[in-house]
Amino acid sequence: MGSASFVHVFRPPVVFKAITICEACPDCGKRTRMMGFFQEWFGWHSTCLRCGREWDDGCWLPLPFKRGARAGNIRDAKRRWRLTIATGKISDPPRKRRKKRVA
Ligand SMILES: [Zn+2]
Numbered sequence: 001m002g003s004a005s006f007v008h009v010f011r012p013p014v015v016f017k018a019i020t021i022c023e024a025c026p027d028c029g030k031r032t033r034m035m036g037f038f039q040e041w042f043g044w045h046s047t048c049l050r051c052g053r054e055w056d057d058g059c060w061l062p063l064p065f066k067r068g069a070r071a072g073n074i075r076d077a078k079r080r081w082r083l084t085i086a087t088g089k090i091s092d093p094p095r096k097r098r099k100k101r102v103a
Contacts (some may be wrong), residue, residue: 001019012039012042014087015038015039015040016036016037016085017036017037018038019035019049021033021054022034025048025049027048027053028053029032032048032051033049035047035049035081038086040091042057043057044056045078047074049064049074049078052070052071053070053073063067096099
């Protein structure tokens, strides 16, 4: 009997999503819209809808070395926008329960 191995990928839900107008994209330098998704612990994941460049919590993400990578990023961001429902809630750590007093 073979041993099965499982990979568990933790991915918190999207808390906020937003489309913002950026006066100058750091990559293409043009006025554009940025599509962003906020996840706890990971921060904002943003995509320029003009050039397809992506940022993760303010850091540039490398472009894959393949044809149409930027167009693919724009397509993926728009698809994610349609499919994602932002929860709008940031989870709090569990609070300590008080003991009930018995009268
Ligand atoms: Zn851009």
